Amino acid sequence: MDYRKEYGEKLISAEKAASFVNSGDYVDYAWAGQTPVSIDRELAKRAGELENVVVRGGVLLGVPEIFKADPNGDSFIWFSWHSGGADRGRINSTDAAFYSPLRYSELPRWYRENSRVDVAYIVVAPMNKHGYFNMGLNASHLMAVVETAKKVVVEVNENLPIALGGFENEVHISDVDFIVEGENPEMLELPAGSFGEVDKKVAELIVAEIPNGACIQLGIGGMPNAVGSLIAESDLKDLGVHTEMFVDAFVDLYNRGKITGAKKNIDRFRQTYAFAAGTKKLYDFIDNNPQCMSAPVDYTNDSRIISKLDNFVSINNAVNIDLVGQVSSESSGYKHISGAGGQLDFVLGSYLAEGGKSFVCLSSTFFNKKTNKEESRIVPNFEMGSAITVPRPVTNYLVTEHGIFNAKGKSTWERAEGIINIAAPQFRDELISEAEKMGIWRKSNRK
Structure with missing residues (x-):
């Protein structure tokens, strides 16, 4: 089956993807290296327009644009499942970010049973001939996010590694509402820890x-x-x-x-x-x-x-x-x-x-x-x-x-x-x- 027609019908701009968020929504920003980039930049432009949008993610490898555009958290409140440097900095320096205590093994179930997701933004690898987008570096809990979210938007990055598996590491185009073709930035890196x-x-x-x-x-x-x-x-x-x-x-x-x-x-x-x-x-x-x-x-x-x-x-x-x-x-x-x-x-x-x-x-x-x-x-x-x-x-x-x-x-x-x-x-x-x-x-x- 050829999925190119469906792909074209679901293809939108990052600006359009960011427009789906309303005040008071719960938004998912995926995980670690698969935090959205192009969509994040466009959503940041709505700082001041939106209020009390809860954004979930974790192990941030860089500082999202929504943090920079909204330093006091008037528009975007960050909920972290596990903290990287950027999460930690925002949690400890503002009242606009909070940790969600959990055993990480429970996170897929938390989404399926306890968590509201209005819009999910997930960076994925390009679609293959079978209509699947690879989840790349993070099978983690992302399929549970897809199954829970009212609206699923994937941001394609050609530089995302194809991670084999495994299971729950691919999402089919039929389970995706919209597609954004990102700017294909290099994947953010986490330097190997030094030791003494x-x-x-x-x-x-x-x-x-x-x-x-x-x-x-x-x-x-x-x-x-x-x-x-x-x-x-x-x-x-x-x-x-x-x-x-x-x-x-x-x-x-x-x-x-x-x-x-x-x-x-x-x-x-x-x-x-x-x-x-x-x-x-x-x-x-x-x-x-x-x-x-x-x-x-x-x-x-x-x-x-x-x-x-x-x-x-x-x-x-x-x-x-x-x-x-x-x-x-x-x-x-x-x-x-x-x-x-x-x-x-x-x-x-x-x-x-x-x-x-x-x-x-x-x-x-x-x-x-x-x-x-x-x-x-x-x-x-x-x-x-x-x-x-x-x-x-x-x-x-x-x-x-x-x-x-x-x-x-x-x-x-x-x-x-x-x-x-x-x-x-x-x-x-x-x-x-x-x-x-x-x-x-x-x-x-x-x-």
């Missing part, structure tokens, strides 16, 4: 725990990147990938012969992911590569799916941990940083897997610019307003540059000692004193 000596020390402790044939998940940031770098230099082999976010480190590991997927219990030989963000190297690797499997996040992040993968190893960052093993990864006090993402899902799923392990890692200290001094990331109690991302009953391995501690099976006083042992030495006496006040320190513990 502290990150390397943490990575060394984690890599020593990874067996051949393990299936790995890496979060974003310096420490997961350091782990990837050390794995590339190690003797590990036949690794698999099942992850929320696909990052440059996986490309490096594959090119070094570390990733085959041969030992995966499901999706053998495939690197499975919900969304991808990185450099052009990553995008070129994904493009039309059957090695990569693009899938919705309610599959990749489902703890029940993760638990089917033997020797699953999950590696994620944290902001702080407390003396009983609670993990805070989303905020520092009321200052918003990122989001819950899939951290809890992967902590649960990896521990349920045969031979699985989850690692939450962080540097033991940080320099606080407000107090102008070094402070401990291991704390007796979190600063008021800090979100608890992983509750203490499900914490597995906690790692700093000073050591690794398995919290499973440990009482509160055993946890206190184990966690203090991986804190920076200069803060340990103070932490012991606080543990005594909390009633989780015995006289038999070392002083």
Whole structure:
């Protein structure tokens, strides 16, 4: 069947697409690298004309034009499912942006059951001969957006990689209301996180725990990147990938012969992911590569799916941990940083897997610019307003540059000692004193 006639009938300008939004509407801006560009520019021109338009998205790789045109949020209110730099800046500096707390694995269901979408704007690859537009870097939750939205507008970008899969990674023209042919800008990139000596020390402790044939998940940031770098230099082999976010480190590991997927219990030989963000190297690797499997996040992040993968190893960052093993990864006090993402899902799923392990890692200290001094990331109690991302009953391995501690099976006083042992030495006496006040320190513990 030839879909060119239908394509032509649905083709409109970006200006026309932006005109569909009314005051009070809920608008979807897709996700990460597939946030609209041409339509965003035209919608920004309506700042001042519109009021209280809620725009949803997340992991922004650049600053949308609607932010620039409406700095106070009189026209556009931003709801973020997970924060990149631009989301974080707007949330922390205005009352025009807010985080929506969720387990990322639930997002497709949230759309289908709980979320109103008046207009959805999604960047897609050009239509193929079968009438399908590829979702590119983000299967994630975008099919659920399509199914929920009253009006679906796709913005075509010829530079978007074709991501194979998988499922729910294509949308048919019959499910699209309008098409905008964008200006085909280069895809926005997320630079690979740099890492230093502290990150390397943490990575060394984690890599020593990874067996051949393990299936790995890496979060974003310096420490997961350091782990990837050390794995590339190690003797590990036949690794698999099942992850929320696909990052440059996986490309490096594959090119070094570390990733085959041969030992995966499901999706053998495939690197499975919900969304991808990185450099052009990553995008070129994904493009039309059957090695990569693009899938919705309610599959990749489902703890029940993760638990089917033997020797699953999950590696994620944290902001702080407390003396009983609670993990805070989303905020520092009321200052918003990122989001819950899939951290809890992967902590649960990896521990349920045969031979699985989850690692939450962080540097033991940080320099606080407000107090102008070094402070401990291991704390007796979190600063008021800090979100608890992983509750203490499900914490597995906690790692700093000073050591690794398995919290499973440990009482509160055993946890206190184990966690203090991986804190920076200069803060340990103070932490012991606080543990005594909390009633989780015995006289038999070392002083």
